[in-house]
Amino acid sequence: MITVLNVDGHKLTPCLLHRAWREVDRARAVWIDEQTIRLLYNPFLFRDCRKAALKRDQYTCLWCGRPATTVDHIVPSSKGGSDLPRNLLASCMECNTKRGNRAAFSYLIGKVFSVPNLIKLCYRIMKAKYSAS
Ligand SMILES: [Zn+2]
Numbered sequence: 001m002i003t004v005l006n007v008d009g010h011k012l013t014p015c016l017l018h019r020a021w022r023e024v025d026r027a028r029a030v031w032i033d034e035q036t037i038r039l040l041y042n043p044f045l046f047r048d049c050r051k052a053a054l055k056r057d058q059y060t061c062l063w064c065g066r067p068a069t070t071v072d073h074i075v076p077s078s079k080g081g082s083d084l085p086r087n088l089l090a091s092c093m094e095c096n097t098k099r100g101n102r103a104a105f106s107y108l109i110g111k112v113f114s115v116p117n118l119i120k121l122c123y124r125i126m127k128a129k130y131s132a133s
Contacts, residue, residue, distance in 0.1 A: 027078035057090030065116035
């Protein structure tokens, strides 16, 4: 098990190695030593923001219109995107995985004719990009 430290250095519930790597890969945590990672975000705040974003988007994936269970960062965390609701889109697991770390606009170009609400999605992306941190 890997020890997980919060932003402020407090210990959280330990996690498995592959989860620790995933957090580090997503630029959401850094290794302190072989057994310890420190998170670069507040998981409790993120949980609330995630809930707020899903509720705002009526639990519907903005990319495809199917039920959403995850949130997609418009500006990826690895590029400094925040965990605030304005940077999050409700997304189904499939769209979230497919997009990966691609920029929201370039991903959107391939889907222009299939997204359920293009105007809304464009507006969200613009807002997140230009009001960003
Ligand atoms: Zn989807």
